[in-house]
Amino acid sequence: MVxxxxxxxxxxxxxxxxEESRFAYWLVVLRMIVGWWFLHAGLDKFLAWxxxxxxxxxxxxxxxxxxxxxxxxxxxxxxxxxxxMVPLGQTLIGLGLIVGALTRLAAFFxxxxxxxxxxxxxxxxGWAHGVITGDLLGLLIFAMIATLGAGRVLGVDxxxxxxxxxxxxxxxxxxxx
Amino acid sequence: xxxxxxxxRVGLYGGGALILIGxxxxxxxxxxxxxxxxxxxxxxxxxxxxxxxxxRSYTILLGLLLLAAYxxxxxxxxxxxxxxx
Numbered sequence: 001m002v003x004x005x006x007x008x009x010x011x012x013x014x015x016x017x018x019e020e021s022r023f024a025y026w027l028v029v030l031r032m033i034v035g036w037w038f039l040h041a042g043l044d045k046f047l048a049w050x051x052x053x054x055x056x057x058x059x060x061x062x063x064x065x066x067x068x069x070x071x072x073x074x075x076x077x078x079x080x081x082x083x084x085m086v087p088l089g090q091t092l093i094g095l096g097l098i099v100g101a102l103t104r105l106a107a108f109f110x111x112x113x114x115x116x117x118x119x120x121x122x123x124x125x126g127w128a129h130g131v132i133t134g135d136l137l138g139l140l141i142f143a144m145i146a147t148l149g150a151g152r153v154l155g156v157d158x159x160x161x162x163x164x165x166x167x168x169x170x171x172x173x174x175x176x177x
Numbered sequence: 178x179x180x181x182x183x184x185x186r187v188g189l190y191g192g193g194a195l196i197l198i199g200x201x202x203x204x205x206x207x208x209x210x211x212x213x214x215x216x217x218x219x220x221x222x223x224x225x226x227x228x229x230x231x232x233r234s235y236t237i238l239l240g241l242l243l244l245a246a247y248x249x250x251x252x253x254x255x256x257x258x259x260x261x262x
Contacts, residue, residue, distance in 0.1 A: 173258075
């Protein structure tokens with residue numbers, strides 16, 4: 001099966017044919033692996049409850065480029081919010097990717113979280129192994145899943161996209177795969 | 178395929194360009210004229226880079242912020258095509 005991908009770059013038509021018979025397989029594998037990555041990270045924190053992010057948002061982040069924003073969450077009610085939202089967010093992002101539900105929304109928040117991990121882990125480690133780290137690659141994979149809308153292959157989003165509610169509110173397509 | 182507005186071009190191409198400059202561009206410059214290995218063989222971090230690592234961080238961060246702004250402005254302006262299967 002060959003499909004012509006119609007696409008543009010810098011205003012030029014750069015459409016190209018793709019042999020896509022393994023495309024669905026790849027999307028599902030990608031979703032499952034990245035989904036389990038985050039689901040495991042979230043569940044792990046719940047199983048070892050209580051989770052305390054203060055060492056990360058307070059200590060580690062303080063001297064980084066994201067420090068002025070992140071350290072606001074290192075104390076009081078905002079720290080309590082972070083302590084719940086990090087594991088809950090990771091769990092929901094992982095679940096969303098694995099079952100293919102609200103896939104783009106899950107991938108967006110995955111990339112959002114990875115942005116913090118990338119800069120704080122990278123800068124506190126002095127970018128010892130270069131600026132291309134596993135965290136940046138994770139961020140890019142989330143961006144790719146969001147771009148491809150991978151939830152429509154063996155995912156709940158295939159059903160959600162056809163519901164009258166989504167057809168009546170087309171902007172919701174930004175959140176589903 | 179829809180044409181990009183000026184703001185979309187700034188977000189998409191500007192953001193992508195800054196990320197590429199921060200990673201590939203400055204990385205190449207370090208190899209050619211700076212310190213491609215800020216880490217010694219013993220794992221000791223030696224910060225003898227041509228371009229400050231924080232400048233590199235901020236360049237990549239600004240690129241990611243522009244891409245995020247592009248995504249959020251898309252959400253606010255136009256609904257996507259129906260691609261349901």
